[in-house]
Amino acid sequence: xxxxxxxLVESFSLGDLSNALFTNKVYLSKTINYYSxxxxxxxxxxxxxxxAMEVFRKNKSLRVTELGHLAGFRSNTTFNQAxxxxxxxxxxxWCARLRKKNRDSMK
Numbered sequence: 283x284x285x286x287x288x289x290l291v292e293s294f295s296l297g298d299l300s301n302a303l304f305t306n307k308v309y310l311s312k313t314i315n316y317y318s319x320x321x322x323x324x325x326x327x328x329x330x331x332x333x334a335m336e337v338f339r340k341n342k343s344l345r346v347t348e349l350g351h352l353a354g355f356r357s358n359t360t361f362n363q364a365x366x367x368x369x370x371x372x373x374x375x376w377c378a379r380l381r382k383k384n385r386d387s388m389k
Contacts, residue, residue, distance in 0.1 A: 289329045290354040296322045327364035330354050334365070334373070342381050346373045 288294050288302070299322075300310045314325050334353035338344055344352075350361030350373070365373040 283329055284332075287329075287333065289326045290333065290352075292354050292356050294326060294354065324364075324367070327355075327360075328368055330361075331365050331368045334361070335369075335376075338377055338380065342377075342384055346377055349373060349377075 283289065288298065291298075296307050296311060300307045303310065311322055314320065314322055318325050318328075320328065330353040334349040337352055338349055346361075347358050350358050353361070355361035355364070362372060365371075365376070369376055
């Protein structure tokens, strides 16, 4: 998942993943739930949030709205909700903290 990054496609679905893995959706969904403790949507959004964080660390001039789009989210609302679920803070708060940390380390 992390290597090929299929989650960057906004329309990526459980069906797409099950086809790529040559399995059925029900089995795959149960497997994801069992091993990750997440449903498919939260599983994919976790990878998207991690990717958005990676992109931001490389380019701190990006806006939060750009990050969500680059990570495969359809809307800023969904990105904000997913980010907060994973990181327990909003993406704007997290980005501001990293920008400040970067500025402080340059002094």
